[in-house]
Each structure stands twice: as C-alpha cells, then as structure tokens.
Amino acid sequence: MLNFLNPLRGLDAGTVVLRMLLSCLCGAAVGVERSAKNRPAGFRTHILVCVAANLAAMTGLYLYLELKMPSDISRISAQVISGLGFIGAGTIVVTRNLSVKGLTTAAGLWTTGIVGLAIGSGYYELAVIGTALVLIAETFFGMISARIHRPPEYTVELAYDEKTSLENVLRLCKDQRMSIVNLRVRTIAVSADDGAQYTATITLRGNVETDDMLRQMRMMHGVVAVAAL
Amino acid sequence: MRDFTFASVCLRMLLAFLAGGAVGFGRAKKAQPAGLRTYMLISIGAAMSVLLPIYLFEMLNGPWADVTAEVGLKFDASRMASQVVTGIGFLGAGIIMKALHQQVNGLTTATALFATVCMSLAAGAGFYECVIIAAAVIIVVLNVMAPLENAFKRRLRDITIGVEFTCAEDINTITDLMKQQQAQIVDIDIESTEQKGGKYPSAVFILKLSREKHSHSGILSTLAELPCVRSVQELIS
Structure with missing residues (x-):
C-alpha cells in the first residue's frame, strides 16, 4: 500500500471525480481490446460495469465513513462480485455443436467489475496493477493462446458391410497415433440377401496426412465408402 | 512477504496470474472451452477480491480510525472472498450444457475454474505455499487423471x-x-x-x-x- 495516496482515499467531491474518471479509464482500456475483436461486450459495457462497481463500493464507504452508520463497508461490494457472476453467465453462449462462446468475455467483465470495486474503495494502485495484468492476459497471452498447438480434429464418415471392418479401421487409426474422440455406429440398410450395412461416424484427433489415411481406409475389406467431413 | 506492503501485493497478484496461467495452459492445449486467458482473468479478479478487504481493514485501523472509534468496527474481511465463490459458481453454471442421452458437458471446465479461483483467493491472502501446492494438485488432477479414470471405467x-x-x-x-x-x-x-x-x-x-x-x-x-x-x-x- 502506497501511503502517499492516503489523502486521496477518503470521500469528497474531488476524489469522487477522480474515482469516476479512473474507473472510466480502466473500463475503457479493457473494453477497447474486446471491442476491437467485435465481442458481445465492448467498450461501453466494460465502462458501465467498472463505473457501476465503483459506485457500489463508494456507497458502501459513504454509509460508514460519512453517515456513520454501523454497517460493513465491504458488504455492498461483495454482492457486486456475485452479481457480476450472473451477468457473466448471461454472456456465455452454448453453440449447436456443444461448444462454448463468450467465456473469456465473461471472465474479463467479472474482473473489470472487481477493478471498479478497488477504485471505489480508494485502492487505486491495486486497480492499476489489476488492469495492467488483465491487458497483458488479453493481448499478449491471447496471442500465445492462439498459437498453443492443438492437434486438429477430423470427423470421418465410414460405410461398411462387414462388421470386422470397423475394428480394422479403428486399429489403423491407433497405429497412426490418432486418438478417437467420439464414435457413433448406425445401421442404415437391411435386406434379406445383402445383410446389414452400417455407417460409423468417427471423430479423431492427431497429426496425420488425412488423404493418405482415407485412401488406406477405402482399400480395407468390407469398407464401402469413406468421407471426411 | 506476509505483511501488507506494495511489494507483497505485487507478488501476490503476479503469483495468482502465473498460477492461473499454469492451470489454463494445460486446458488450452486440450481444446477445452476455457483457455489460458479465462483462467488468468479470473485469477486476477479473485486475488483482488482478497486484497481489497485487507486494504479496507488497514484503512479502518489507520487513516479512518476516528470513524471506527466513533461508530465501532463492523467489518468482515472474508465477505468479498466468499462472494467470489458464489459468483464463479454462476459463471460455471453457464458453461454446463446438456448433451444427448442425459449426458452433461462442461462440468470439468466449470469445476476447474472454481478450483482456480479458490487457489487465487489463497494467493491474494498471501498463503503462498498453499497456492503452489494447489496449482500442482489441480494440474495433475486435470491432466493425468482423465486417461486413468477412463481406462479404469472401461475395465x-x-x-x-x-x-x-x-x-x-x-x-x-x-x-x-x-x-x-x-x-x-x-x-x-x-x-x-x-x-x-x-x-x-x-x-x-x-x-x-x-x-x-x-x-x-x-x-x-x-x-x-x-x-x-x-x-x-x-x-x-
């Protein structure tokens, strides 16, 4: 804690203005990066969250320090933290193929709110450290995050009429060091003389020359058709 | 470094940031919904939520001591941190989704975020040894246990x-x-x-x-x- 800032930590017209300006600034700094990427919560949302949290914290201080009410100065601030969790949950979207979008936005919004609380409580240096770390996480580590090597996923549709084919195909995948993420088997056509025909949808993860692997699958006994999706 | 100084605050924030990043790195590599940044951001927020009441307590016993003497001290330093636990619970609930055959997706991510936040609360409080042990345990559980568990269940x-x-x-x-x-x-x-x-x-x-x-x-x-x-x-x- 930096003691030379102590005169600025109380509540008077000047420090209220200072707090409002600083919360706008911190909210904007985080929001600009999100806006630039055209995410659901942009510039204004982040400023609003930061300013609102700042107001809530200031009101908590005001009740105790100015009105001399026997209250806990951190109670209002504390509820802001769980309340923003709700808002964050609202920004999360579950897409049709069961993946999640908006989680980073939710996390950023939540942390921006806590930065606002620090400003409202007069803990300016913590707010500045927090904003700096958030910006480092969003820009620098965002780039790293995009470069983290993820083995790609492939989905292969396989039609076959001999039940051992699937086993052979799966063995081929394992030999190629692909890991099987998901497997669904369906029976598509049945007639008395032809016997059953099956289709399997296999999701694989790994680094492999796909064209080559598909060719090998096609040549297998009992495999009718192979397609990569 | 257990004292509340500017240097120790910087250290705690940095520790939360790095420990959160360490957990997030393993998850990002597995193409999970929550990546590196999500874990880092949430860790920063959680550490701040513990540092903030510590600061308020210092102020109430220092520059604002006259008000405390007049009105009486009514303060709970754990109140903000306790709301972090519920707040991230909500966020986690947003990630959990229903899949085919009454299956649920995203549960591990939600609990991993929850564990990371609890770890960062310890970082904010300056409970350094706990943070390092917790980060190691969380990383091992997330990265080593999954194949073990699946292999066990298949037998x-x-x-x-x-x-x-x-x-x-x-x-x-x-x-x-x-x-x-x-x-x-x-x-x-x-x-x-x-x-x-x-x-x-x-x-x-x-x-x-x-x-x-x-x-x-x-x-x-x-x-x-x-x-x-x-x-x-x-x-x-």
Whole structure:
C-alpha cells in the first residue's frame, strides 16, 4: 500500500471525480481490446460495469465513513462480485455443436467489475496493477493462446458391410497415433440377401496426412465408402 | 512477504496470474472451452477480491480510525472472498450444457475454474505455499487423471449405454440380446419412444456385465449389429 495516496482515499467531491474518471479509464482500456475483436461486450459495457462497481463500493464507504452508520463497508461490494457472476453467465453462449462462446468475455467483465470495486474503495494502485495484468492476459497471452498447438480434429464418415471392418479401421487409426474422440455406429440398410450395412461416424484427433489415411481406409475389406467431413 | 506492503501485493497478484496461467495452459492445449486467458482473468479478479478487504481493514485501523472509534468496527474481511465463490459458481453454471442421452458437458471446465479461483483467493491472502501446492494438485488432477479414470471405467463390469432405435417395441429385442449376453440390466431409462424431428427413440441402459463376458467393446458391437439399432454409445461421465 502506497501511503502517499492516503489523502486521496477518503470521500469528497474531488476524489469522487477522480474515482469516476479512473474507473472510466480502466473500463475503457479493457473494453477497447474486446471491442476491437467485435465481442458481445465492448467498450461501453466494460465502462458501465467498472463505473457501476465503483459506485457500489463508494456507497458502501459513504454509509460508514460519512453517515456513520454501523454497517460493513465491504458488504455492498461483495454482492457486486456475485452479481457480476450472473451477468457473466448471461454472456456465455452454448453453440449447436456443444461448444462454448463468450467465456473469456465473461471472465474479463467479472474482473473489470472487481477493478471498479478497488477504485471505489480508494485502492487505486491495486486497480492499476489489476488492469495492467488483465491487458497483458488479453493481448499478449491471447496471442500465445492462439498459437498453443492443438492437434486438429477430423470427423470421418465410414460405410461398411462387414462388421470386422470397423475394428480394422479403428486399429489403423491407433497405429497412426490418432486418438478417437467420439464414435457413433448406425445401421442404415437391411435386406434379406445383402445383410446389414452400417455407417460409423468417427471423430479423431492427431497429426496425420488425412488423404493418405482415407485412401488406406477405402482399400480395407468390407469398407464401402469413406468421407471426411 | 506476509505483511501488507506494495511489494507483497505485487507478488501476490503476479503469483495468482502465473498460477492461473499454469492451470489454463494445460486446458488450452486440450481444446477445452476455457483457455489460458479465462483462467488468468479470473485469477486476477479473485486475488483482488482478497486484497481489497485487507486494504479496507488497514484503512479502518489507520487513516479512518476516528470513524471506527466513533461508530465501532463492523467489518468482515472474508465477505468479498466468499462472494467470489458464489459468483464463479454462476459463471460455471453457464458453461454446463446438456448433451444427448442425459449426458452433461462442461462440468470439468466449470469445476476447474472454481478450483482456480479458490487457489487465487489463497494467493491474494498471501498463503503462498498453499497456492503452489494447489496449482500442482489441480494440474495433475486435470491432466493425468482423465486417461486413468477412463481406462479404469472401461475395465469395470458396470457399463452405461445410450441406444437409439427404430421404434418403441425394439426395447424388448435389445433387452433380450443383453440377457442373452448374460448382462444384468440394472436400470433402463427410456428418453423417448417416438420418432420426431430427425430424432430416433432412445434409451439409456445401465448394465452389469457377466464375469466371463465383460468387454465393453464386445457388448457395444453386438448391440450395433441389431437391425433395429440406429446408434450405440458408451456413456462415460
């Protein structure tokens, strides 16, 4: 804690203005990066969250320090933290193929709110450290995050009429060091003389020359058709 | 460094940031919904939520001591941190989604975020040794335990199978086949009996396989061979 800032930590017209300006600034700094990427919560949302949290914290201080009410100065601030969790949950979207979008936005919004609380409580240096770390996480580590090597996923549709084919195909995948993420088997056509025909949808993860692997699958006994999706 | 100084605050924030990043790195590599940044951001917020009440307490006993003397000290330093726990609980609930056959996705991510936040609360409080141990435990649990758990479950005699079939009467054919394989049917949960909107009737079977025939892939492929069966899937939660 930096003691030379102590005169600025109380509540008077000047420090209220200072707090409002600083919360706008911190909210904007985080929001600009999100806006630039055209995410659901942009510039204004982040400023609003930061300013609102700042107001809530200031009101908590005001009740105790100015009105001399026997209250806990951190109670209002504390509820802001769980309340923003709700808002964050609202920004999360579950897409049709069961993946999640908006989680980073939710996390950023939540942390921006806590930065606002620090400003409202007069803990300016913590707010500045927090904003700096958030910006480092969003820009620098965002780039790293995009470069983290993820083995790609492939989905292969396989039609076959001999039940051992699937086993052979799966063995081929394992030999190629692909890991099987998901497997669904369906029976598509049945007639008395032809016997059953099956289709399997296999999701694989790994680094492999796909064209080559598909060719090998096609040549297998009992495999009718192979397609990569 | 347990004292509340500017240097120790910087150290705590940095520790939370790095520990959160360490957990997030392993998750990002596995293409999970929450990546590196999410874990870092949440860790920063959680550490701040502990540092803030510590600061307030210092102020109440320092520059604002006259008000404290007049009104009396009414302050709970753990109040903000306690709300972090509920706040991230909500966020986690947003990630959990229902998948086919009463399965749930995103539960591990939600709990990993929750654990990371709790770790960062310790970082904010200056409980350094706990943070380092917690980060190690969380990383090991997330990255090493999953294949172990799956391998273990595939060797069990108990198996949960989600089946899609053509019409409601096929359930009898399926259960007959299961009995023929000497599997004991513990529970059947019929999800739907009608074909509508491109979705077939489906049910979830919980079986106890016989001691002799307890290969999971064996029963799955036997079921898949039935003409009435549209899809078979082992459900591992």
